[in-house]
Every structure is written in structure tokens, then in C-alpha cells.
Amino acid sequence: MAALDDLVSLLDLEQLEVNLFRGHSQDRDRVRLYGGEVLAQALMAAGRTVDADRRVHSMHAYFLKLGDPKIPVVYDVDRIRDGRSFVTRRVVAVQHGQAIFNLAASFHAVETGPEHFDHMPEVPPADSLPDPGRLPEDEPETIDRQGGPHVIDALDFRHVGDPWEPGENRGNPVRDPDQDTWFRTRGRLPDDPLLHACVVAYASDLTLLGTATLPHPLGHDDAGFMMASLDHVMWFHRPFRADGWLLYHVHSPSAGAGRGFATGQIFCDDGTLAVSVAQEGLLRPMRAAR
Numbered sequence: 001m002a003a004l005d006d007l008v009s010l011l012d013l014e015q016l017e018v019n020l021f022r023g024h025s026q027d028r029d030r031v032r033l034y035g036g037e038v039l040a041q042a043l044m045a046a047g048r049t050v051d052a053d054r055r056v057h058s059m060h061a062y063f064l065k066l067g068d069p070k071i072p073v074v075y076d077v078d079r080i081r082d083g084r085s086f087v088t089r090r091v092v093a094v095q096h097g098q099a100i101f102n103l104a105a106s107f108h109a110v111e112t113g114p115e116h117f118d119h120m121p122e123v124p125p126a127d128s129l130p131d132p133g134r135l136p137e138d139e140p141e142t143i144d145r146q147g148g149p150h151v152i153d154a155l156d157f158r159h160v161g162d163p164w165e166p167g168e169n170r171g172n173p174v175r176d177p178d179q180d181t182w183f184r185t186r187g188r189l190p191d192d193p194l195l196h197a198c199v200v201a202y203a204s205d206l207t208l209l210g211t212a213t214l215p216h217p218l219g220h221d222d223a224g225f226m227m228a229s230l231d232h233v234m235w236f237h238r239p240f241r242a243d244g245w246l247l248y249h250v251h252s253p254s255a256g257a258g259r260g261f262a263t264g265q266i267f268c269d270d271g272t273l274a275v276s277v278a279q280e281g282l283l284r285p286m287r288a289a290r
Helices: 002-010 035-047 150-154 193-204
Strands: 014-017 020-023 054-063 073-082 086-095 098-109 155-160 178-185 225-236 246-256 259-268 273-285
Touching: 002 035, 002 150, 002 193, 020 035, 035 054, 035 073, 035 086, 035 098, 035 193, 035 225, 054 193, 150 155, 193 225, 193 246, 193 259, 193 273
Parallel strands: none
Antiparallel strands: 014 020, 020 073, 054 098, 054 225, 073 086, 086 098, 155 178, 178 246, 225 273, 246 259, 259 273
């Protein structure tokens, strides 16, 4: 499908120099870049400088400034270390001569060792849930007043229970800070583990911060309220395919001091834990901004 081709194209960065890459947004009419887009492109830039036998196992990122979708993003990769087992990269995303985002990523040679993991929550299988055709508008980083990124149509989302709709909590009973969502691409991807990791990174920013609002009577479309991702961390535990069903289990253990915190676990449909995620973001009334 065209949207999936566009998503793959979004992650196919232009190489300007040995350690320098350029990415373009396909949603230039948006107010700001979607955070998952920058996250995924930065990971792709880092991975392009690493041998294929090293797989990403962790990434730690900070969102520094709102990105401008109307101009390209330049990704400058610093080859921090190339060891026998681990490779470390730092990536700075630049627009208008300023850093808007930075990322540290570590890649690891495949090894074996003791193994255990959390059990997947008991939820209905993805194929038993209705296909909404499009992700509901549940993240200001994803869906703002200009509409969501069109490449999100490349992903098939199936929400377990009622998904959070914008503004639904305002004046309504609050909900527990938990969400479960199945997702996968709407079509098969090439057999490139780095591409699959980047697609999951792209999707991982979609429901995290919104989960932190569920216990509170507010909605992100309230003009007097501010929400924005501050940082984003991912640990890649086991192989997975982004074109197979993955369950995204999200929980927000805390909100306070103008910030919300959420954690996520991404399971393969056979119940194995593939990825862990954590994010903190702004969660404050506009009057508290400085």
C-alpha cells in the first residue's frame, strides 16, 4: 500500500557524508514534527554506521526543541566506540543550525545467556478486534490541530477496550492509567532487522504520554493545556517483526510536578517480551509554563 511505501521511504535516509544523513518529513503541512519520526530516523542513522551483525539493544533520547516539518533534518552520527561485543553511537538531529534532538544507542553482537521475561497480559487476540482503519487521535505529539501524519495509515492498530479519545476525560469519570493496543504494518516489510526496529520506534511514541492523562479530567485538545515528549528510552530484548502482530501494553505509574511518566512493554503474539519502553513528558497547564 502507498502509506507503507511512504513509511519505508521516510526511514530511507539520504547519506550526505560518512557520518552525516538527511531525513525529510512527508507531512510538511503539520505544525511540528511527530516525535516518533525523529526517533526512528535517528535510530536509522545510527544503525547505518554499524555492521549488520550488531543489533540495537538500547536507545536513550531527548527531545530538545520542536521540529519543523517544512525543512529536512540533518542527523550527525558520532562513532563513540566500536568494541568486540558492543558498539555505541551518539546522534544529534539539527535544524536551523540548532540541535532539536539527541540520541545515544548501543548495539550488541548476538549472544546467549539466562533468560526470563514478564508474561503478556491476557487480552483478546488482535484478529478478533475491529479494525478502526486509523489510529484514534490519542497523542498531541502524533495528532495535533493540523491532523496526524499520513504515514500512520501504514500501521494497523487494534485497541483492547475503548481507546482514549481527545477530550473524553474532561468532565467525565477518570480511568485507570493503562492501555493495550495491538499493532503491525499493513503489509510485509523487507527482512531488515534495523528497519523493523525503526518502525517499532516510530510507533512507540503514539500512546505513552496520553496514558498518563487517563486518571485526570482533561483532554489534550484543551488549548490551555500543554503536552510534549521530553525523553524516550527503549530496550530491545528479542527479535521481532513489525509486520507481525505486536501487543503494546502501556501503564503510567506517576504524574506530577508538571510531568507525566509512562512505561510500555511490547510483546510478540506468541507471548514473548520483545521491547521495553519508558517516556516522560510535559503534562501541565499553560499558565505554569515559563
